[in-house]
Amino acid sequence: MSERDNTALVEFREVSYVVPAVSVPIIDRLDLTVRRGETLVLLGESGCGKTTTLKFINRLLVPSAGKVLVDGKPTTEWDPIRLRRQTGYVIQEGGLFPHFTVAENVALVPRLERWDETRIHSRTEELLSLVGLEPSQFRQRYPHQLSGGQRQRVGVARALAAEPPMLLLDEPFGALDPLTRADLQREFAALTQRLNKTALFVTHDVREALLLGSRIGLMHKGRLLELQAPETFLKSTEPHVRAYLDTLDLAEATQPSRRNR
Amino acid sequence: MSFWHFLQQNWAELFVLIREHLILVFISIFLALVIGIPTGILLSRKRNLQGPILGVANVLQTVPSLALFGFLIPLPFGGIGARTAIVALVLYALLPIIRNTVTGIQSVERSVREAAVAMGMTDWQVLWRVEIPLALSVILTGVRVATVIAVGVTTIAGLVGAGGLGVYIFRGLRQYDNNLLLAGAAPAALMALAVDFSLGVIEKHFSVAAGRGPGTSRLQKLGVAAVALAFISVVLLSYRDSWSGRSSVASGERVVIGSKDFTESILLSEIAAQMLEKRNQQVVRQFELGGNLPHEALVSGQIDLYPEYTGTSYTAIFHHSPISDPRAVYEQLKRDYAEQFAVEVGPPLGFENTFAILIRGADARRLNLKTISDAIPHARQWRAGFGPDFIPRADGYPGLARAYGLKFATEPRDMDLSLTYIALASEKVDLIAGNSTEGRIATLDLFQLEDDRRYFPPYEAVFLVRKDTLAQVSEINQVLSSLGGAISTEDMRRLNYEVDGKKRAPAVVASEWIQRNGF
Numbered sequence: 001m002s003e004r005d006n007t008a009l010v011e012f013r014e015v016s017y018v019v020p021a022v023s024v025p026i027i028d029r030l031d032l033t034v035r036r037g038e039t040l041v042l043l044g045e046s047g048c049g050k051t052t053t054l055k056f057i058n059r060l061l062v063p064s065a066g067k068v069l070v071d072g073k074p075t076t077e078w079d080p081i082r083l084r085r086q087t088g089y090v091i092q093e094g095g096l097f098p099h100f101t102v103a104e105n106v107a108l109v110p111r112l113e114r115w116d117e118t119r120i121h122s123r124t125e126e127l128l129s130l131v132g133l134e135p136s137q138f139r140q141r142y143p144h145q146l147s148g149g150q151r152q153r154v155g156v157a158r159a160l161a162a163e164p165p166m167l168l169l170d171e172p173f174g175a176l177d178p179l180t181r182a183d184l185q186r187e188f189a190a191l192t193q194r195l196n197k198t199a200l201f202v203t204h205d206v207r208e209a210l211l212l213g214s215r216i217g218l219m220h221k222g223r224l225l226e227l228q229a230p231e232t233f234l235k236s237t238e239p240h241v242r243a244y245l246d247t248l249d250l251a252e253a254t255q256p257s258r259r260n261r
Numbered sequence: 262m263s264f265w266h267f268l269q270q271n272w273a274e275l276f277v278l279i280r281e282h283l284i285l286v287f288i289s290i291f292l293a294l295v296i297g298i299p300t301g302i303l304l305s306r307k308r309n310l311q312g313p314i315l316g317v318a319n320v321l322q323t324v325p326s327l328a329l330f331g332f333l334i335p336l337p338f339g340g341i342g343a344r345t346a347i348v349a350l351v352l353y354a355l356l357p358i359i360r361n362t363v364t365g366i367q368s369v370e371r372s373v374r375e376a377a378v379a380m381g382m383t384d385w386q387v388l389w390r391v392e393i394p395l396a397l398s399v400i401l402t403g404v405r406v407a408t409v410i411a412v413g414v415t416t417i418a419g420l421v422g423a424g425g426l427g428v429y430i431f432r433g434l435r436q437y438d439n440n441l442l443l444a445g446a447a448p449a450a451l452m453a454l455a456v457d458f459s460l461g462v463i464e465k466h467f468s469v470a471a472g473r474g475p476g477t478s479r480l481q482k483l484g485v486a487a488v489a490l491a492f493i494s495v496v497l498l499s500y501r502d503s504w505s506g507r508s509s510v511a512s513g514e515r516v517v518i519g520s521k522d523f524t525e526s527i528l529l530s531e532i533a534a535q536m537l538e539k540r541n542q543q544v545v546r547q548f549e550l551g552g553n554l555p556h557e558a559l560v561s562g563q564i565d566l567y568p569e570y571t572g573t574s575y576t577a578i579f580h581h582s583p584i585s586d587p588r589a590v591y592e593q594l595k596r597d598y599a600e601q602f603a604v605e606v607g608p609p610l611g612f613e614n615t616f617a618i619l620i621r622g623a624d625a626r627r628l629n630l631k632t633i634s635d636a637i638p639h640a641r642q643w644r645a646g647f648g649p650d651f652i653p654r655a656d657g658y659p660g661l662a663r664a665y666g667l668k669f670a671t672e673p674r675d676m677d678l679s680l681t682y683i684a685l686a687s688e689k690v691d692l693i694a695g696n697s698t699e700g701r702i703a704t705l706d707l708f709q710l711e712d713d714r715r716y717f718p719p720y721e722a723v724f725l726v727r728k729d730t731l732a733q734v735s736e737i738n739q740v741l742s743s744l745g746g747a748i749s750t751e752d753m754r755r756l757n758y759e760v761d762g763k764k765r766a767p768a769v770v771a772s773e774w775i776q777r778n779g780f
Binding site for chain 1: 370372373375376377378379380381382383386391394395
């Protein structure tokens with residue numbers, strides 16, 4: 001599952017998700033296609049179902065109705081372990097293992113995949129440099145010895161380690177201060193373009209969505225209200241989209257230089 | 262005797278007790294870990310089992326230790342000695358270990374666990390590589406708590422013949438001997454502190470929050486493992502040689518003699534033991550059993566004989582209401598024991614250990630008092646002091662007061678039984694209810710008023726023997742019939758005083774008595 005050819009890598013077909021205790025469905029008949037090589041951003045307030053949508057892809061959750069196809073095959077037919085090792089996953093605060101060093105965290109999936117140690121070592125060095133952490137300085141540190149931004153960089157490096165064709169990112173920069181966040185957003189945009197990764201990115205920050213997304217989907221109460229490229233998204237008349245865009249200083253957000261693409 | 266002097270004389274025995282204590286704690290905690298940690302892991306996976314299993318562990322924790330030992334003795338995996346003690350200790354250690362394992366695993370941050378799953382770890386890998394390492398310091402806290410509790414509870418193991426420092430502590434309590442108490446309690450306390458400290462250090466080492474530096478190399482882990490392994494093997498080896506003689510049941514050749522946990526019972530059992538040994542019969546001493554453990558041990562075949570008092574069996578074991586005719590009590594017991602337990606009641610030894618209403622010898626002579634009835638008119642000017650047992654018991658003070666129309670100047674004082682003798686002699690009180698065989702009755706010049714209305718039920722000392730043992734070992738019969746009627750109340754008071762008052766060893770006192778009486 002690679003190559004940029006505009007074909008579908010992930011397809012949601014009529015996906016619903018209900019939880020017994022809650023009367024309203026968490027996800028309501030969702031149809032969505034993630035194309036190879038694109039960065040699709042799901043935007044929405046908390047509780048709208050965007051994180052749930054993400055978790056269907058690496059089968060942390062299974063839909064109550066409908067199908068999620070990855071590489072043409074329903075997730076329920078995938079071996080979940082195989083599926084997850086081919087899917088990079090980055091979450092808020094990194095979810096780093098506090099008892100592992102930076103290097104051990106990054107090397108996690110390659111070790112699970114039983115790569116040989118020299119290959120793991122060089123891959124770890126490469127990734128740490130890629131995310132802007134000097135390997136000799138950071139390899140042996142523990143997560144609690146890092147700043148929030150550095151932890152997030154390690155999280156991204158860990159997700160990329162085994163060269164997964166697909167990245168899932170759940171508000172990865174949400175807990176960072178604005179300056180660090182801006183830095184990481186810029187670097188991430190450059191990185192995905194360079195590495196030609198398919199990425200599904202979840203955020204509640206419309207600025208971030210506009211900056212990173214090749215397409216932006218707005219979710220509300222378990223439904224996808226709008227799915228457009230940033231330029232079209234900005235012109236949408238959908239009331240929820242407008243409400244989001246009204247929070248922006250439009251002039252600033254539409255300046256091409258700030259958009260970094 | 263100074264404490265130092267005491268230690269010099271008893272260090273060998275003390276060392277054995279410390280070792281037994283350590284071994285009991287070690288084996289119990291080891292087993293509790295083997296059971297508790299997997300249980301805790303299971304509970305962290307199957308949350309609906311948490312309520313019931315933690316509930317059971319909680320209840321076990323609240324059962325008083327002596328009661329738990331009592332329940333265990335008749336069970337197939339129970340009995341007298343180390344095994345019962347270990348089962349009980351394991352049950353006590355389970356709760357903190359299980360609960361901390363569950364808590365430790367559940368307190369691993371959700372995001373970390375989710376990341377582990379999302380990285381493609383199997384459930385087993387999530388458990389071993391993430392959850393357990395992160396829960397380790399919490400689990401170790403549970404182990405530390407369980408071990409400190411075990412060091413304490415193990416003292417009670419002394420009462421079921423499992424050895425350990427409890428042997429000194431209970432002997433010291435019984436004999437009011439501070440040296441014994443100190444020699445038992447101080448090492449136990451030090452052990453608890455040492456365990457608390459050293460496990461605390463290990464715990465800190467594994468605590469992630471405290472920042473586990475790059476210090477745990479594979480070599481160091483190997484070192485810790487080697488030390489642990491060495492310790493285990495040393496413990497197991499010494500286990501074999503230090504306990505090979507303990508807690509075995511007579512199998513045709515060896516007779517196991519039990520005793521209750523007070524001086525008189527120990528002396529009687531020691532006398533019987535030495536007389537059997539003189540007849541070349543091998544004997545195992547299973548002394549100082551607490552509560553009603555001697556009875557439980559006898560009927561379950563853990564011991565073959567022990568000395569008992571007829572009144573105790575009559576009321577406490579067979580639940581008859583007390584009667585005053587010693588003959589009738591004895592005959593009834595003979596029938597009851599034979600029918601229900603296949604146990605033979607030996608001939609009465611010749612003395613009773615009953616409540617003795619005591620006054621000062623000087624008062625008795627001056628007022629010419631012989632019986633309780635004689636004393637009633639004077640009692641209105643007297644004060645009385647009773648042990649805590651005597652005041653509420655059915656066959657204690659309320660019944661006595663009714664039977665004799667007894668009234669005192671003030672309400673009877675409630676005080677420690679042992680102190681009542683001294684209180685009486687030093688004129689703090691004028692009448693007490695003591696034990697009829699108490700050694701200090703003679704030495705403090707106290708006088709026992711006769712129970713002329715036969716209010717107190719008879720408490721004749723007898724040996725109880727399993728009938729199957731009696732049929733196999735004819736020497737027991739010879740010994741018991743020669744002991745019949747051989748020990749007078751005065752004899753018993755003197756023997757008790759030799760041990761409790763003069764702090765002499767029961768074995769020596771028993772041997773002197775046997776020689777003097779030419780058995």
